Amino acid sequence: MSVLIVGSIAIDTVKTPVEEHADLLGGSASYAALGASFFSPVNLVGVVGDDFPESEFAFWKTRNIDASGVTRAHGKTFRWSGEYAWDLNARETKSIALNVFENFQPSLPETFRKTDFVLLANIAPSLQLHVLEQMERPRFVVADTMDLWIETARADLDALLPRVDLLILNDSEAREMTKETSLIKAGRGICKLGPRFVAIKKGEHGALLFGDGEFFSCGAYPLEDIHDPTGAGDTFAGGMAGHLAGTVKKVHFTDLRKAMIYGSVLASFCVEAFSLDRLRKLRMDEIAERYETFKLMSQFEAPEN
Amino acid sequence: MSVLIVGSIAIDTVKTPVEEHADLLGGSASYAALGASFFSPVNLVGVVGDDFPESEFAFWKTRNIDASGVTRAHGKTFRWSGEYAWDLNARETKSIALNVFENFQPSLPETFRKTDFVLLANIAPSLQLHVLEQMERPRFVVADTMDLWIETARADLDALLPRVDLLILNDSEAREMTKETSLIKAGRGICKLGPRFVAIKKGEHGALLFGDGEFFSCGAYPLEDIHDPTGAGDTFAGGMAGHLAGTVKKVHFTDLRKAMIYGSVLASFCVEAFSLDRLRKLRMDEIAERYETFKLMSQFEAPEN
Numbered sequence: 001m002s003v004l005i006v007g008s009i010a011i012d013t014v015k016t017p018v019e020e021h022a023d024l025l026g027g028s029a030s031y032a033a034l035g036a037s038f039f040s041p042v043n044l045v046g047v048v049g050d051d052f053p054e055s056e057f058a059f060w061k062t063r064n065i066d067a068s069g070v071t072r073a074h075g076k077t078f079r080w081s082g083e084y085a086w087d088l089n090a091r092e093t094k095s096i097a098l099n100v101f102e103n104f105q106p107s108l109p110e111t112f113r114k115t116d117f118v119l120l121a122n123i124a125p126s127l128q129l130h131v132l133e134q135m136e137r138p139r140f141v142v143a144d145t146m147d148l149w150i151e152t153a154r155a156d157l158d159a160l161l162p163r164v165d166l167l168i169l170n171d172s173e174a175r176e177m178t179k180e181t182s183l184i185k186a187g188r189g190i191c192k193l194g195p196r197f198v199a200i201k202k203g204e205h206g207a208l209l210f211g212d213g214e215f216f217s218c219g220a221y222p223l224e225d226i227h228d229p230t231g232a233g234d235t236f237a238g239g240m241a242g243h244l245a246g247t248v249k250k251v252h253f254t255d256l257r258k259a260m261i262y263g264s265v266l267a268s269f270c271v272e273a274f275s276l277d278r279l280r281k282l283r284m285d286e287i288a289e290r291y292e293t294f295k296l297m298s299q300f301e302a303p304e305n
Numbered sequence: 306m307s308v309l310i311v312g313s314i315a316i317d318t319v320k321t322p323v324e325e326h327a328d329l330l331g332g333s334a335s336y337a338a339l340g341a342s343f344f345s346p347v348n349l350v351g352v353v354g355d356d357f358p359e360s361e362f363a364f365w366k367t368r369n370i371d372a373s374g375v376t377r378a379h380g381k382t383f384r385w386s387g388e389y390a391w392d393l394n395a396r397e398t399k400s401i402a403l404n405v406f407e408n409f410q411p412s413l414p415e416t417f418r419k420t421d422f423v424l425l426a427n428i429a430p431s432l433q434l435h436v437l438e439q440m441e442r443p444r445f446v447v448a449d450t451m452d453l454w455i456e457t458a459r460a461d462l463d464a465l466l467p468r469v470d471l472l473i474l475n476d477s478e479a480r481e482m483t484k485e486t487s488l489i490k491a492g493r494g495i496c497k498l499g500p501r502f503v504a505i506k507k508g509e510h511g512a513l514l515f516g517d518g519e520f521f522s523c524g525a526y527p528l529e530d531i532h533d534p535t536g537a538g539d540t541f542a543g544g545m546a547g548h549l550a551g552t553v554k555k556v557h558f559t560d561l562r563k564a565m566i567y568g569s570v571l572a573s574f575c576v577e578a579f580s581l582d583r584l585r586k587l588r589m590d591e592i593a594e595r596y597e598t599f600k601l602m603s604q605f606e607a608p609e610n
Contacts, residue, residue, distance in 0.1 A: 205510035219522030257605035300562035
């Protein structure tokens with residue numbers, strides 16, 4: 001089955017203590033769509049400006065990403081510029097220009113409305129709701145969010161949560177949303193706000209999964225060098241949603257465990273290069289290899305070595 | 306087989322944002338010995354003062370902890386007082402009185418020198434070395450350390466490392482020791498300093514294990530409430546060393562995976578109450594139950610649910 005992905009499509013400038021690159025493809029939907037495309041066809045919804053390269057549309061076509069939901073509006077593409085601290089954990093936004101994204105009102109092509117799986121990648125919760133209202137009867141809705149919306153659009157977010165099957169957010173956001181210091185309390189608390197499942201991303205420490213009275217914890221893939229953390233969370237969400245759409249009809253907790261590992265594998269490749277550079281040339285056998293490493297690194301009874 | 310454990314035995318005062326308790330049994334060896342005793346007999350080495358309760362010696366006897374290496378010296382027992390911040394992650398030492406611990410020179414009873422497994426719990430590396438020099442030919446040496454020794458006794462620590470099979474330390478200490486921000490680089494780097502294996506404790510995020518070219522990652526047991534984190538790391542080390550001594554003759558990476566889970570289980574009980582209160586009444590079936598939870602929470606292929 002396909003997954004509909006809506007989110008931002010951006011042109012980024014990213015600076016790390018080691019390198020700086022400008023005019024990079026970025027945005028939550030760009031990362032999520034490419035991550036998901038390894039496992040299922042993608043219906044992509046977003047907006048770009050006159051300056052957006054046509055070559056990207058051609059690339060999407062080669063990857064089974066249907067971009068008929070991507071509008072080319074008059075004006076410039078959304079631009080974001082950020083800088084990372086020496087440990088790559090803290091990030092500062094240097095500038096944002098919403099441009100054509102400012103008046104983005106996602107309108108789904110008729111053929112997209114029946115898509116079974118939906119990933120509302122990180123955009124304003126009011127836009128995420130607007131997309132859901134156009135869907136006929138999705139089987140499973142995944143939503144990603146961020147601190148900005150928890151702080152500035154909490155009412156919209158609260159309205160969205162009961163309509164979401166899986167909410168994905170990071171550890172500091174989960175704490176902020178619930179005012180709990182314990183991530184265990186936070187994860188269980190967010191389930192009570194509406195979503196059946198909650199995934200908490202912890203960066204280098206892996207991720208936690210809550211829901212249906214169950215609990216799952218996984219580490220992060222052991223990378224020695226990270227070049228650019230931008231988009232790791234979006235790629236994680238895309239990998240999870242894509243894997244679910246591509247492999248199951250009715251989602252159980254067990255399916256989410258596996259999807260979370262695939263999301264982590266995809267994210268581990270994402271951070272190995274700037275922008276989508278590593279993901280563009282990623283092969284399925286490389287994904288399978290890291291998945292096996294995940295199995296070995298988390299096994300403590302009768303491992304295969 | 307037995308495990309010899311040497312470390313500090315203290316009387317603590319601990320304050321959390323919720324509670325304060327004085328005159329608690331504490332010290333690295335106290336926690337480690339009780340943790341280990343669930344899996345193997347313990348030969349305990351340490352020093353206490355005149356004020357140390359005789360009842361503790363009686364308790365150790367009931368737990369197969371041979372305290373013939375614990376000297377009762379003239380003076381007061383080592384005292385430590387600490388206070389935790391609201392999130393229980395940051396801790397401030399309010400006062401330390403070394404008392405009889407100041408002139409502690411561990412001298413092993415003749416019968417202890419042949420012990421196969423050794424846990425050098427957290428004390429000055431010069432004392433840890435002094436103990437090793439009295440051992441005949443231990444099969445497996447585990448050492449715990451802390452930031453204080455990395456900062457003030459680095460030469461002693463560097464001399465100790467090649468004689469250690471498994472070094473245990475926490476994430477910030479691993480970063481400090483290697484000047485690496487990546488824990489993966491830090492763990493692999495410490496292996497090059499001498500220890501065959503390195504375990505990095507990450508508190509609520511679990512633990513990592515390095516060595517023999519392998520890697521293992523486990524989460525922490527999902528606790529909603531933590532009452533007193535004091536001694537969690539010592540209990541983790543004791544649980545690991547005790548489980549190895551009690552179950553294997555020649556230690557392989559695979560044995561360490563399992564031992565690390567048992568260490569994590571023991572530590573999860575430790576923090577549920579002040580001092581050793583929870584560990585004192587802990588039962589083997591409770592340990593087995595949490596071990597099973599660990600299995601379920603880290604399985605992502607064909608779980609038993």
